[in-house]
Amino acid sequence: MNQMKCLDPATAEADLIALPDDFLADVRSRRAEFAKLGQLPRDVVERLRELGVYRALVARRYGGMEASPGAFLKVIEKLSQADGSVGWVASFGVSSMYLAALPAATLDTIYAEGPDVIFAGALFPPQAAKQTPDGLRISGRWPFGSGSTGADLIGVGIKVADEAGAGLPRMAVMPADKARIEPNWDVIGLRGTGSHDIVVDEALVAEDWTFVRGSAPNLDTPLYRYPAMALAAQVLAVVGIGVARAALDEIAGMAAGRGSITGAPKLAERAYVQSEIAKAEASLRSARAFFYEATEDAWATLCTGEDASREQAMRLRLASSHVARTGCDVAQMALRLSGTAGIYSDHPLAAYLHDATVVAQHAFLSEGTWQSAGRVALGLDAPAGYP
Numbered sequence: 001m002n003q004m005k006c007l008d009p010a011t012a013e014a015d016l017i018a019l020p021d022d023f024l025a026d027v028r029s030r031r032a033e034f035a036k037l038g039q040l041p042r043d044v045v046e047r048l049r050e051l052g053v054y055r056a057l058v059a060r061r062y063g064g065m066e067a068s069p070g071a072f073l074k075v076i077e078k079l080s081q082a083d084g085s086v087g088w089v090a091s092f093g094v095s096s097m098y099l100a101a102l103p104a105a106t107l108d109t110i111y112a113e114g115p116d117v118i119f120a121g122a123l124f125p126p127q128a129a130k131q132t133p134d135g136l137r138i139s140g141r142w143p144f145g146s147g148s149t150g151a152d153l154i155g156v157g158i159k160v161a162d163e164a165g166a167g168l169p170r171m172a173v174m175p176a177d178k179a180r181i182e183p184n185w186d187v188i189g190l191r192g193t194g195s196h197d198i199v200v201d202e203a204l205v206a207e208d209w210t211f212v213r214g215s216a217p218n219l220d221t222p223l224y225r226y227p228a229m230a231l232a233a234q235v236l237a238v239v240g241i242g243v244a245r246a247a248l249d250e251i252a253g254m255a256a257g258r259g260s261i262t263g264a265p266k267l268a269e270r271a272y273v274q275s276e277i278a279k280a281e282a283s284l285r286s287a288r289a290f291f292y293e294a295t296e297d298a299w300a301t302l303c304t305g306e307d308a309s310r311e312q313a314m315r316l317r318l319a320s321s322h323v324a325r326t327g328c329d330v331a332q333m334a335l336r337l338s339g340t341a342g343i344y345s346d347h348p349l350a351a352y353l354h355d356a357t358v359v360a361q362h363a364f365l366s367e368g369t370w371q372s373a374g375r376v377a378l379g380l381d382a383p384a385g386y387p
Contacts, residue, residue: 006068006222006303016071017052019078027082031192031351034085038185039194045118045150048090053079055115058096059219062111066223069231070295073238080242084355085192087242089147091235095119097228098155100217102173103208107218110153119173120147121155122198123213126169129158135206136160138172145181145198154179156200158210168214168385172205179203189354214385222302229385230316233364234295237320240327240359241291244284247334247352252277254338273337280330287319287326294319313387314376317369324365331356 027044034040048054056072058064072093080087099110099119110117127140142156155171156179182197217224255267255277267273294315298308331353335342342349359365372386 006299016056016065016067017075019051019075023047023051024078024082027079027086031083031085031348032346034083034192035351036191038183038191039149039196040086040089040147040192042150044086045089045147048086049116049118052116053090053093054096054118056093057223058111058115058117059100059221059224061219062107062115064096064111064115066221068299069223069226069234070292070299073234073292073295076235077238077242077245080239081246082242083192084239084243084352084359085190087239088190088193088236088359089150091239092118092120092147094231094235095121095155097217097224097226097231098171098211098213099173100219100224101211101213101215102218104218106173106208117153118147118151119153119155120151121145121153121157121171121173122148123155123157123169123171126157126159129160129172129205131160132204135204136172136210138174138200138203138205140200141182142198142200144195146193146195148176148179148181148196148198149194151176154198154200156198168212170210170212172203172210174200174203174205174209187358189351189356189358191354222299225302225307226298227308227313227316227387230298230313230320230387233317233320233369234291236359236362237291237324237327237365240324240356241284241288243352243356243359244327244330247331247349247356248277248280248284250348250352251334251337254341267337276333276337280333283326284330287323291319291323310376310387314373314382317387318373321365321369321373324360324362328353328356328360 052065053075055064056067060066076087076091079090099107122142122145127138129136129138136158138156138158148154153173154176155173157169158172160170178200180199182199185194185196214229255273298312298316301308301312335349335353338349341347344350372382375382376387
């Protein structure tokens with residue numbers, strides 16, 4: 001195949017997104033507000049849009065940055081270190097990768113006024129869509145609509161009767177005002193993601209505004225040939241890296257602080273604390289290194305004009321599951337070392353543990369993904385959509 005042009009990594013990093021310190025500080029200071037609200041306020045979503053989060057992976061032909069996956073992931077990691085919910089909602093900048101499976105004419109319409117389009121939605125369970133002469137008529141309810149409260153476009157999972165080759169789910173895309181968000185996100189972690197139910201009542205969607213998630217894109221550049229389902233897992237897993245880093249920094253700061261009320265030495269002076277923090281540091285850095293190594297390996301292959309191999313795509317998924325689990329373990333260790341200080345519901349370490357736990361619970365990162373990775377590694381078939 002002919003070599004396809006990729007941006008120089010240093011240039012891609014520099015030109016992507018600068019996250020101002022004052023914005024990150026504001027996010028950190030408002031974590032309790034986001035959790036209480038159950039979603040991100042409009043001003044935070046609009047700030048993410050202004051900073052370029054939602055244009056980062058949009059094709060350059062539409063005015064987007066078409067950044068490398070690694071560059072985008074590092075932005076989400078940094079946001080997640082400030083607040084896991086903000087990182088999670090920002091991660092849906094990856095949705096332009098799904099939308100690339102729409103017809104070219106539809107993409108032209110979506111990006112007609114610029115690349116900063118926010119797309120969110122929910123896929124499961126797919127609801128039956130009725131075929132009519134004017135398009136598909138859609139009704140139903142879908143849980144886990146993360147970020148949908150700030151979206152311009154909403155996508156929902158559908159199934160069409162007698163559709164051939166329905167191994168992967170189909171998604172219908174519509175203006176956000178065709179859907180209703182029912183606030184019911186009541187969870188222990190990532191409470192500010194606004195992952196409420198999406199309700200649609202008799203919306204009419206043209207066939208060319210639907211796509212099969214995980215199908216081949218209609219854009220042929222290295223970015224859009226990156227394994228889309230693997231990147232969908234990566235952008236969620238990297239939230240766990242940021243949250244775990246915040247937890248480690250928090251416990252390190254506590255360890256250097258005041259002594260115990262019982263008169264025991266400071267945490268930093270206790271041998272078991274020193275050992276546990278060293279182990280956690282090594283574990284998180286190792287998992288993170290594997291995560292980005294797999295990312296850059298696949299990207300380098302794509303930049304030569306070749307496709308990423310099945311094994312490379314599997315390693316992307318495996319590294320994602322691994323780093324999500326590691327992030328959860330590190331956050332748990334940090335809380336454990338904090339003693340009674342960390343048990344209060346408003347303590348940062350409690351929030352970090354809950355956020356990291358929810359990341360690792362996601363279907364893209366859960367226990368079954370390890371088995372799927374093992375099957376691919378052993379040359380066996382894997383479930384549809386994996387890797």
